[in-house]
Amino acid sequence: MSATTNIIVSILFEGLAYAMFLFIVSVGLSVTMGLMGFVNLAHGAFAMAGGYLVLTAMRSYDVPFFAALALTFVIVGAASVVFERVFYARLYKATELDQVLLTIGLAFMAIATYTYLYGPRPQTIVLPDYLTGQVDILSRDFPAYRVFVIAVGAALIAVLWYAFDRTNVGAKIRAAVDNRRMAQSIGINVDRLFTLTFAVGSGLAALGGGLAIDLFGLTPSFAVLYLVFFLLVVAVGGLGSLKGTLLAAILLGVSDTAGKYVYAGAGGFIIYAVAMLVLLIKPAGLYGRD
């Protein structure tokens, strides 16, 4: 393989792994925003909480990695319902500013609490042997963990696509995203749908947080640091669109990775530049509705 193809393959592979992480965390945010127009800046905090839950389960209770991921999805998903009922439900009809302020407040409190509990330094976990090292695909070595992340992402895309496109609940969600008042008037309980998608979305964010530990290292500031990227993905993809979120995650994940490969100094720029370009041309995102 020539050097150039080698680099391109690396960029696509790394970018895809990053994109899967972005997709897993952002998809819930996109659907809940599409349903209720609720600007949730505490979404990153759920991802961060998920990461620490995986960490604690593995370190203190010797839970295997896969079980810890499943556990964190369930626990954070369930816990998020409490937050949704206590805080979010009061502000459905409030202004966007109030929603922004409330959720920034929650995110700050979460960061402070986790810093108090776990300290500010990055944490790591010990992965099972088969997820470390390299995997040989088509006579080329790929890091096993990233292959795993891509596989998890692909599986989730399949499940979510089925749930969204082929089930009754999915049809109701799509209807409510399209036109909430019409959906309500034909008897769809949008509030309950919101609670459901909020729980699943937060659970997925937590799962993404667990997956991210070995990709980026886990610190409490994760909640705000990566929030920007989740918001970019949601805005670029278009609110409430599964296809849009996936496309945006791949676009941003791959271009960010490419930027960092090609020009390390200005690599951080690319993701913002691409996102801004898309939003300036299509303010409602790739698959959003104006």
Added chain:
Amino acid sequence: MAATDTTITAATAAAPGARARAAAYLGRRHRFKPWELLPWLLALAAFFVFPDRMVFGSQVLLMVLFALSLDLILGFAGIVSLGHAAFFGIGAYTAALVTLRGGWEEPISGLLIAAAVAAFAGAASGWVLLRYRGLTLLVLTLATTIMLQELGNLLRDITGGYDGLPGLVYTPLLGVFDYDLYGHVNYLYALAVLFVLFMAVRVIVYSPFGQTLAGIRENVARMHAIGSPVHLRLLVVYTISAAIAGVAGALFTQTNQYVTLGVFDFDNSAGVMVMLILGGAGRLYGAFVGAVIYMVLQDTLSKISPQYWQFAVGLMLVLTVLFARRGLLGLLEDTGRLFTRERKP
């Protein structure tokens, strides 16, 4: 809303009576009330009561100014931006660079240059960004600020990167007052700048222009319908706000004699918003109350532990949104109303 109705009346006034009534209403609101002296008296009193805390005091004053600039766009025009620190940072770096790379050490003209550069940045970015609303606007303002920070890091030969630019020197204020170790001159300097700009902002918000902003905030469709040039009005106020934020940033650089890329942090954008919301947005003096409480709490709690402080900020935000949507001044107003006889319905 009374404000909107007045705007409509003023704009569509066919009868001279309505026009005169609107003018009288605006004039009445613009008149100084006795209690408006209070913050300035307190600021002067602080100068004599806490002479050894004036370095901190000047930081509080410049944050008041920064919060005031945000009040113009958020409180009066209803533009929700997550990147107001961009203009603070541009002002801060302009003030640093004209001194360090340009050899221009006179502070007051430094402020003016910073204001001009920040205003230009505000006009240029506003011309594009103010066409968007909601999540798109939030993301775009946030991304712009981070890109500026990345740009600063990229040009680290000029900006010093994340290490910043320390040891900046300025000539004595007005050629007479040299800076002392205790920040006394800086405090009065910041207070004077704040006073001048506050008066300007006060004139703006009580002017007919200010009323159109309130109209845009309350009902943008209606403003479009009566033919108000919405985008232009927003652009003008955004530019003014950027210039004032730039002055606040330049004051930050001049009083601290250093600047780092931290001025572009999300925490800076969020912090100024917290101050304003805490005090009460859209009411001029909210910036004073909020910034003072925020800065004093930060100073006290950060000494114990930074986590306590961060938790407190979060808690303040949540409590304000849930229980005091109009900020502490709004709360004060409501409490005051309980004790007055003629209660308004």
